[in-house]
Amino acid sequence: MFHRCFLTAAGLAIAFFAAPASTAPLQEGVDTAFDQIVSAAADAGLAPVVAIDHARLAAAEGVEMPPARVQIFSDPAVNTTLLAQDIRAGLDLPFRALAYAGADAVQVVYTSADFLKRRYGLQDAEALAAFDAALAPALDGLDGITPMPVPTQGLAADYGILALQSRHDVPETVARLRAIVAVQSDTVWFGEIDFTAEAAALGVDLPPAVLLLFGGPAPGGVAMAKFPSIGVDAFYQKLFVHAAPAGGSVVLFNSIVALAELHYGASAPPHAMLDERLTATFAKALE
Template sequence: MFQASKVAIVGLAFGAFLAPAFAAPAQEAVDRTFERIAAGVSRAGLEPVVDIDHARLAAEAGVEMPPSRVQLFSDAAVNSALLAQDLSTGLDLPFRALTYAGADAVQVSYTSADFLKRRYGLDDTEALAAFDAALAPALDGLDGVEPVPVPTEGLADGYGILTLQSAHDVPETVARLRAIVNAQSDTVWFGEVDFTAEAAALGVDLPPAVLLLFGGPAPGGVAMAKFPSIGVDAFCQKLFVHAAPEGGSVVLFNSIVALAELHYGTSAPPHAMLDERLTATFAKALE
């Protein structure tokens, strides 16, 4: 179900290559907390999906940003229950936790069930409670670092979700999007998650639904430089493709502008430029 590319952890190979604006202790502190979360994921029996080292990948591309690493991990039963309620939730699945250097200390940000409830108008309290219950052990025992959920103030149904319609079925749409993403010279492919196959292994029948994961180290680093907490959803850009009831497919992805405004109350020109570039690129693939 998980098809993660080896390049997804390429940033981890450059442990000594730090962005010069940030001291080694800051990177070491981020790495230490990141590894504690990874250990918690293992203890909780969750499935690692992909690890992405934002700062080292950005540094390799010549862009400075604060030390930052995100990890995605999964629980198939939790995913399937939420997707059965609303397929669109696949844009915010599976679990993810961002570890980054804040102004004074390491910070950890994660997506909570309350975020899902507000962004998708969910009312299945059992499925939402199961989401938080499965996530909690992975974020426990971080030695003085208190994980903080992604802000939900001002969050409403559909907030910051950009949508494109595809006349093609899901496999063809995925193939077209994968091809155009890989054709970008400044983009790295991280992998994909086939939620339908994951659910089928549990005996749950879902329409075709696939999450694509990729990122642009240089533009992503610029976007995160003064807005690091958006890295829980940005840099590792997510494209979620699911079958449309009337035929064809629906493609969902995040607005970087909306994410910045949710986290910081403001955005910057690079965020709008990324939104425009991504929308134009994806639309071209679907022609």
């Protein structure tokens, strides 16, 4: 179940933002690639979750960054099969693909089954193949662009995953995280996915598991300025909350430093600052 809670009236105004002349050709290319991904995903029967225009959101807050747009879309059956193997994999579900301006050309990056296999130690070859097979049609037919998976060189088990323990159950933990996100003046709420409800609709029982999606256009734009490909997982922040076996909940989220190092082999001070801010904010919510 996906609950939509998109942008404020100020956020909606970004639709009318015009890219600077120097980036306009790349912006047009990113928009074209993004539209092709969205159309192909719909034709393949994949359910849209949320579309995020990183650069235009950042520009509305006075921050410049390269054109970048991410589409998140879902197949509940694929999600459920993988979550049944390791509930923590919900941090990297559902599907997502980012069209962005590289150094001199438009590029597309996506998360592959190999990424999931390496990060969570998933071993079900059939389920992993089904993930890639379901995603493939959304990436077919891009004009002059070969989609590339998120790099996996150096990716090991639990790479870049930050975890916090909560003594509260999943509904209470989610409510507390929602509340603390809502009071951040520079943050936009994008929505949430209830993976347990998705599974129940398919007749499968999963422990309580919810993915929260939100982002900070200004700090996110600064973090992505020279690292645009991390926008497949960053700028919008993913908070994954699942029930802990011994009671309470576990909250998982990505280290921005780790994402930058995975994609580019280096990170920048804003990435560490974001990691520190997010960790402190979430920890406060769980007190």
